[in-house]
Amino acid sequence: MSGRDPRPATSVPAVAASPVSDDELRELAGKQAALGEVRGAPAPDPVNEPMIRHWLAAMGDANPAYLDKGLAPPAMAQVWTMQAPRPGARDRSPVDDLLAALDAGGYTGVVATNCEQTYHRYARLGERLTPATRFTDLAGPKRTALGVGYFATWNVTWYGDGDEPVAEMLFRVLKFRPREGTREDRPPYPLQPAVNQDTAFFWEGAKSGELRIQTCADCGRLRHPPGALCPRCRSSRLTYTVASGLGTLYSYVVHHHPPVPGRETPFVVGVVELPEGVRIVGNVVDCPPGQVEIGMALRVTYRPMDDRLVLPMWAPEEP
Amino acid sequence: MTRTLTADEVEAGSELPELSIDLTPTVVVSTALATMDFTPVHHDRERARAQGSKDIFLNILTTMGLVERYVTDWAGPEAVIKGIDVKLGVPAYAGDCLSFTGTVVSCEAGRVTVEVRGKVSLGFHATCTVALTLPPAG
Numbered sequence: 453m454s455g456r457d458p459r460p461a462t463s464v465p466a467v468a469a470s471p472v473s474d475d476e477l478r479e480l481a482g483k484q485a486a487l488g489e490v491r492g493a494p495a496p497d498p499v500n501e502p503m504i505r506h507w508l509a510a511m512g513d514a515n516p517a518y519l520d521k522g523l524a525p526p527a528m529a530q531v532w533t534m535q536a537p538r539p540g541a542r543d544r545s546p547v548d549d550l551l552a553a554l555d556a557g558g559y560t561g562v563v564a565t566n567c568e569q570t571y572h573r574y575a576r577l578g579e580r581l582t583p584a585t586r587f588t589d590l591a592g593p594k595r596t597a598l599g600v601g602y603f604a605t606w607n608v609t610w611y612g613d614g615d616e617p618v619a620e621m622l623f624r625v626l627k628f629r630p631r632e633g634t635r636e637d638r639p640p641y642p643l644q645p646a647v648n649q650d651t652a653f654f655w656e657g658a659k660s661g662e663l664r665i666q667t668c669a670d671c672g673r674l675r676h677p678p679g680a681l682c683p684r685c686r687s688s689r690l691t692y693t694v695a696s697g698l699g700t701l702y703s704y705v706v707h708h709h710p711p712v713p714g715r716e717t718p719f720v721v722g723v724v725e726l727p728e729g730v731r732i733v734g735n736v737v738d739c740p741p742g743q744v745e746i747g748m749a750l751r752v753t754y755r756p757m758d759d760r761l762v763l764p765m766w767a768p769e770e771p
Numbered sequence: 772m773t774r775t776l777t778a779d780e781v782e783a784g785s786e787l788p789e790l791s792i793d794l795t796p797t798v799v800v801s802t803a804l805a806t807m808d809f810t811p812v813h814h815d816r817e818r819a820r821a822q823g824s825k826d827i828f829l830n831i832l833t834t835m836g837l838v839e840r841y842v843t844d845w846a847g848p849e850a851v852i853k854g855i856d857v858k859l860g861v862p863a864y865a866g867d868c869l870s871f872t873g874t875v876v877s878c879e880a881g882r883v884t885v886e887v888r889g890k891v892s893l894g895f896h897a898t899c900t901v902a903l904t905l906p907p908a909g
Contacts (some may be wrong), residue, residue, distance in 0.1 A: 503805075511833070512792070513840040517848035526852050527839040530832055534807035567831055568856040624845070638789035661821035754821045762821055 471558035474593060477602065480553050481590035481699075484546040486730065489609070492545060492581040493533040499524045499575045507531065514517050523574035529610050529619035532575070533583045545585040547606045559627040566624040575618050583609040590623075595732045601628025640694035642713040650678050653692050658762040664692040665730055676730040682715055697725035699754040699766065702731055714757070720744050724766050738767040773813040775847025778881040787845045787873035792837065794891075796865045798825050806832035816862075816865075829863040834897050838887055841871040841881065842901045853882075853902040861893040869896060881905050 497503065504524055518525050524532075536721050551562075575581060592602030605624045612618040618661065647655050650666075657664035665674050668682035669689035670672070681688055704722040711717060720736040722744070736744050750766040757763055792798065796816070803813035806831045811818040819827045838855055863869050873887040889897040893904050 506856050507836065508803045510801040511796075511836045513836070513843070515840070515843050515848050517843075520848075525836070525839060527835040527855060529804050530835075532831075539808035562860050564831055566856070566858055567835060567855070570854040571834065571852060574851075589817055647827040661815070663879075699893075740846050752817070756820070756823055 461632040472553050474557075475752075476588065477550075477553055477557055480550055481604075483588070484550050484587040485589070487546050487587070489584045489586040490546050492533065492583040494580050496536070497532070498578050498580045499532060499662055501577060503531070504528065514720070518741045522577040524577070526571040526574055526619060527569065529569060529575070530608070530621065530743070531570070531609065532581045532584040545606075546587040547585060547622070549634060550587060550590065550604060554602060554604070558629050559745065561598060561601070562625055563598065563628070564625050565603065566616060566622065568622040570620045571616050571709055575610075575612065576731060577615040579618075581612060581618060584609050584611065586636075596628060598626065599628040599630055602625050639758065641761050642717075644761065650680055650690075650693070654678060655761075657692070657694070658764050659755055659760075661754055663695040663697050663732075665695050665726070665728055665732075667693045671709055674730050676732050693728065695726050695728050695752075698769065699726045699732070699750045701725075701736065701744065701750055701766075702750045704736060704744055704745065706744070708749050722750075725752055732764075735763070735765045736767070737765045744753075773851035776905055776909065777844075777908045778883075778905045779870070781875055781878045781883055781905065783875055785875040785878075786899065787841070787871075787875075787887075789872050789907060790841050790844065791868055791878065792854060794865055794867050794869055799829055799865045800835065801834075802833035804831050805848065806830060808832055812897055817872065824862065824864070826866055827866045829869070829896075831859065832858075832861070834863070834889065835870070838899050838901060841873065841887060842885055842887075842903060846872070846903060846905060849906050850903045852899075853904060855902075856900045858898040860895040861891060863889070863891045863896045864893075864900065865892045867893075873901075878905075879905045881907055889900055893895065 465657050501519060504518055507528055507561050569649045580684050583605055588608045589605040590602055592599050603624055603626055605622065608621045609617050610619045628696040645655065654664050665676050665680040667674050668685060670687035671685040673682055673684045674693055675683060686740055702723045702725040706718050706720050708718045709756060718741050720741050723731050723733055749769040751769040753767045754762050755765050800814045812824060812890055813827055813830045816827050834857060835855055843850055870890050871887055873885050875883060875886045879887050883903050883905055885901045887899040887901055888895055
């Protein structure tokens with residue numbers, strides 16, 4: 453199990469009724485800790501020069517000692533056993549089940565708080581490290597600045613070819629229940645779109661960073677804005693296509709007056725033509741209104757307006 | 772960096788030279804990939820923004836690597852890093868600048884402890900204790 457990242461809390465609404473109670477969480481934590489150290493799969497690659505050279509270059513680390521001596525930088529310990537970016541290939545550790553239970557209990561936010569590494573020796577070129585994970589502690593529920601949550605702590609030891617420990621890590625995360633409302637009590641954006649069964653896919657897409665265009669499941673025609681029937685073949689079978697996110701400005705207006713709640717004037721409302729063949733209305737941002745021009749290349753950008761609403765907007769495409 | 776400090780050249784209170792790193796998107800992405808961390812928030816700005824982050828941000832494995840680099844840049848190639856403890860603070864977003872400062876807190880029999888702070892515009896990104904050994908004088 454690798455470390456989690458200190459990503460800010462997602463603004464998922466708190467689970468109304470916790471299907472996993474605090475007692476159940478404590479019981480599961482006890483069980484996972486009682487498992488002791490659970491070995492994971494050995495690293496897919498032995499400690500090797502290309503990955504070390506790549507890492508040193510990315511870090512801007514000019515220390516010649518590692519490659520001169522055939523040793524890996526010690527802070528690379530965790531790198532050797534990171535999971536591949538393919539889903540389904542995960543190697544489960546005792547920590548995964550507990551984190552899943554915390555999610556189910558409504559503690560959906562996660563932020564890493566501590567990473568402590570001890571190096572017994574530097575790993576050598578050619579050796580293959582094997583991780584072993586031990587769940588050590590669940591503390592809480594505690595009130596924190598982010599919300600009520602649990603501190604979960606685990607230890608990973610990396611063993612070398614000779615089966616002796618090469619490096620150890622303590623990792624701690626705070627799993628917390630996102631507050632009702634928001635982190636900053638951000639007020640709801642006053643202009644909410646009408647979300648219904650025909651349009652929900654579009655707004656869900658925006659939240660996950662996808663520009664979804666309604667597509668007829670029968671004839672394949674793309675259309676926007678979404679509707680109930682295909683204007684070409686009248687089919688009611690619908691699906692969607694994820695657009696590339698690129699577009700060109702087809703037309704626009706600069707809105708100066710009257711004032712619009714939740715917005716600062718002037719702002720630009722554009723009609724953007726997508727290479728996929730449809731046009732979409734959206735704000736043009738990150739560009740002074742005076743520099744907006746028809747035909748300019750744009751790229752979609754997703755702007756959170758409040759805790760729930762993300763609007764796709766359009767920014768000049770960087771050359 | 773060719774010469775390594777020796778134990779007698781370091782004492783409690785010694786300060787490390789500051790190191791500032793511009794966190795360009797290239798730095799954030801190339802370090803995420805070099806550390807084999809493919810979590811989208813470290814390379815995909817739209818996904819990062821959609822979940823409420825300002826931009827893509829540095830992953831923890833990179834924070835560990837940069838702290839190690841900061842200390843060995845100062846100590847030299849013969850220094851041996853024994854441990855790095857990091858308390859994580861605010862995210863280090865692309866477009867920000869990460870500045871490291873460090874102070875030696877103890878030096879006994881060649882074993883040195885350094886406190887390192889990594890600061891970005893939002894505050895402290897990492898508060899660290901690094902243990903290392905230095906060769907003896909001569």
